[in-house]
Amino acid sequence: MKVFIDPPNSLILFDLVERSGHEPLSTMAEIQEKIEKVELDMPPMNVSVEDVMKGLKYAGIEVPSGVRGRLAIWGPMIEAAEAAIIMEDCPYSFGCVGCHRTTLMVRYLLKKKNIPVLYVDYPNDEDQAKDLVVMMREFLEGLK
């Protein structure tokens, strides 16, 4: 199944989803696509003006370009998603989209899609981390 992860650039969430036999939908894959296939060379994110315009599908012209540019990447991923895992209150090092408005909109679009979503809190110690892995594994197994 295609599983959207939030934060969408979290390597740990990506790895956990992939190990369980599902396809993680992540920023990394999307950006890699742009670099390899479209050959866009515009670091760091390779978002073009055309992408920002595509974001209009999800948010109006009045919404800042940064939000629209982000939604241009994550919007289609959410449309393709069949399930999602969302981590709340995670530190910067875990993964981040850097924009609260976008986060609100991502959560909203996921809710509207009405797909299975697992909400988890960032673990503060080893026991919580183990519990988290178990919880995620159960969720991902349940999707099969």
Added chain:
Amino acid sequence: MIKIAQLSCGTEYSSVQYEIEKAARSVGATIVHPDVSAADIDKAVERFGFKPQSPQLRLMIARAVQLADRKYDADAIFIATCFRCAEGALVRNELRRFVQDNTRLPVVTYSFTERMKAAQLLTRMEALVTIVTRKELLARERQSGITAGIDSGSSTTKAVIMINNKIAGKDWTPSGDVIKSAELVMENALNEAGVKLKDIEAIGTTGYGRYRLGKHYNAKLVQEELTTNSKGAVWLADRQRGEATILDIGGMDNKAITVRDGVPDNFTMGGICAGASGRFLEMVSKRLKIEVTELGALADKGNWRNAKMNSYCSVFGIQDLVTTLGDGKTFEDVAAAACHSVAEQVYEQQLQEIDVRHPIIQVGGTSLISGLVAAVGEILGSKPIVPANSQYIGAVGGAILSSGFLEGL
């Protein structure tokens, strides 16, 4: 009294609440605010799924949920947030979708600044009230008897005489004095139709000069252009049944209207940035020393990618044009770029505020500019329908709707 439910954030602190109420009053409506208990707010926000930080946006969501659940009775909905508030813009658009998915109430959305005046809202409020109060009239699919429609627009004045569901006479002229321009086109349209003014059984006026003309001609129908244009467009395009989006890029403002069985159910009307208007194309034509009627054919031969223009402001847009010409770009490429720029901005600023339904019927004077129609088609992914006499939509709509009064509607 028609009740328009206001879902908004910031109006009280922007000095515009009075203006909103004034606009509603002037069209015989009253603004109401759905009752919400404090305990309902968190539940409503949870259900809606978008959790804004601003408490007033949360209240706005809770009010929308009351309407969706039929716990509060209203006839139409006005959704407004401050211009440039990202969170507000996100909530405004999603709430619009939410209430349209959950109610059959007509909705209008607006982003305001502190300079917003009642007059800017008048057409929108009037259209809301018309959709509520004149459903039977709007459902009319045929014109009957001998009627006339006059559209007093910001750039041109148009008149149409209709006899038994056919256009018998028509004329247009650049707008000057409201009455004199209307008299001129009426006289020519009457001559073409072979009838006298005294033979006309009903007149419908629309456009910016509609009130003056309504009085002057003792019109049976004085109607804002969102309603008349949509009726005229579906009649001219023979799309009275099913869904469609009507796009009218006007001289002063642009209208995008979605219709179901010929009755509008959502619309946006923009006019803040002249770079996205028909007026800009007139300015471009002037600079290229051609008539605006020649611009479309010129644009058809060019490639907009060779001469990028994308300014929101017509002054800066002309500056782009001058620079581009200075760089040696061809008139054809510049004409195509100007058309593309207008189409792109209409898409960016307006079409994302409604859920575009196909087919797209492009109307108004600018629909005769083939390069602009091609640009709209390229951006939207399907070529718009441009019906014959597309510049006469308002006048045709006025003639059709006013004939309803002959049957006592």
